Amino acid sequence: MGESAxxxxxxxxxxxxxxxxQNALRERLVLQPPASLRVSRVAGADISTENGxxxxxxxxxxxxxxxxxxxxxxGAAVALSFPYVPxxxxxxELPVLLAAWNRLAHKPDLVIFDGQGIAHPRRFGIACxxxxxxxxxxxxxxKSLLVGKVGPLGEARGETAEIRHRGEVVGMAVRTxxxxxxxxxxxxxxxxxxxxxxxxxxxxxxxxxxxxxRHAHRFVNAxxxxxxxxxxxxxxxxxxx
DNA sequence: GCGACAG
DNA sequence: ATCTTGTCGC
Numbered sequence: 385m386g387e388s389a390x391x392x393x394x395x396x397x398x399x400x401x402x403x404x405x406q407n408a409l410r411e412r413l414v415l416q417p418p419a420s421l422r423v424s425r426v427a428g429a430d431i432s433t434e435n436g437x438x439x440x441x442x443x444x445x446x447x448x449x450x451x452x453x454x455x456x457x458x459g460a461a462v463a464l465s466f467p468y469v470p471x472x473x474x475x476x477e478l479p480v481l482l483a484a485w486n487r488l489a490h491k492p493d494l495v496i497f498d499g500q501g502i503a504h505p506r507r508f509g510i511a512c513x514x515x516x517x518x519x520x521x522x523x524x525x526x527k528s529l530l531v532g533k534v535g536p537l538g539e540a541r542g543e544t545a546e547i548r549h550r551g552e553v554v555g556m557a558v559r560t561x562x563x564x565x566x567x568x569x570x571x572x573x574x575x576x577x578x579x580x581x582x583x584x585x586x587x588x589x590x591x592x593x594x595x596x597x598r599h600a601h602r603f604v605n606a607x608x609x610x611x612x613x614x615x616x617x618x619x620x621x622x623x624x625x
Numbered sequence: 626g627c628g629a630c631a632g
Numbered sequence: 633a634t635c636t637t638g639t640c641g642c
Contacts, residue, residue, distance in 0.1 A: 431632080433633055440633095468633075470630040477632075499631045509631070530631045568631085 392517050395465070395479050402466075402475045406508040413512055415502070415571050417521055417579050423449045426587060427492035428596025429484075429514065431477050432604040433464065440464040441607040441617060442480030445599035446492045452587060452595045458487035459607045459617040470530065471505050474513035483614075485518055487621050493521065494583065496596045500524045501570035501580070503547050503555035505531050515573025522572030523580040524555070525594055529568055537566060542585060556581050560588035567592065 394405045426449045431442035443459035460483035466476040477499075485491075500509030501524030509530070515522030529547065534557045537545035541562050547555035547570065555570030558581055567588075571580045587594040593601075607617050 431633085433632085435634075468632065470632090473631055497631095504631080524631085526631050528631065531629090 393478075393482075394475060397475065399467075399469055399472055399475075402472050403506070406472075406506045406513070409513065409516060410506060410508045412516060413502075413508070414574050416576050417574055421493070421521060421574075423493040423521075423583070425449060425455065425490065425492040426494045426496065426583070426596055427488075428496050428498075428594060428598070428600035429481050430498045430597065430600035430604050431480050432601075432608040434608060438463065439608075439613065440477070440480040441604045442477065443484045443600060443604045443607060443617070444481070444488055444492070444495070445596065445603050446488065446490065447587070447596055447599065449493075452589070454599055456488060456490060457599075457603055458484045458621040459604060460484040460487065461607070461612075461614040461617045473499055474508075474510040477510060478514055478517060481514065482517065484617075487618060491518075491520065495520050495522045495572075496584070496587065496594055497522060497524050497572060498526070498597050498600070500526050500530050500568070501555065501572040501575070503530065503532055503549065503568060503570035507554065509570070509572070511570070511572030515575070521574035523575055523583060524568075524570045524572050525584050525597060526568045527593070534566075534568075539563070544581060553577070558584055560585060560594075561590070561592050564592045567594075
């Protein structure tokens, strides 16, 4: 059998095969940002699911890394073929996100996913799988933990505490705003933990969640509410200036 | 065997 | 994630 890009997808696999694929793909991760990394555009990715889980509306919103203003967005609607299984989220969401990604005219230099990076049972969360598949530096920023334990962290914005799992530091709990629960940050692909934390704080100047995530969430939710399936999603792929 | 369990 | 009513706080 040939080694190909097809291997990176894993669409159509069973949950059992998905686990094996994660264990194999994990070896390809690069947990270090490229020395040449210059982020001028940073994107958020998210999906919104329909009633009975039939259709998934996914999308990216690309922000200017300095102003944090949206510069482009792209969405797609794809039938969801994989169930939600803790630890296998990427197999459910990435097919939708890939379709949206292909509609982006200008790819971002960094993508922040709504979910885990290496803070995962097999160190291969959606940010890892997505970064590898799209060939882009990526960060996982989740609202809750999938695995690991976190000690107490300070109350001030910018405070952090390690996420430890099986004796390893797999991520960081980050307080992006005083008085709210932290977000959980871990590297995806072409990324390391310090750089990931730095970027999450940079794109979260005011609210608990990164501006990237907030924009992406609103965008895909609007797509779903508007209905219309993929036709409608494709048409709303340009941002108004 | 018993919990825990991203979105 | 989605489905939903009310409530608390700036």
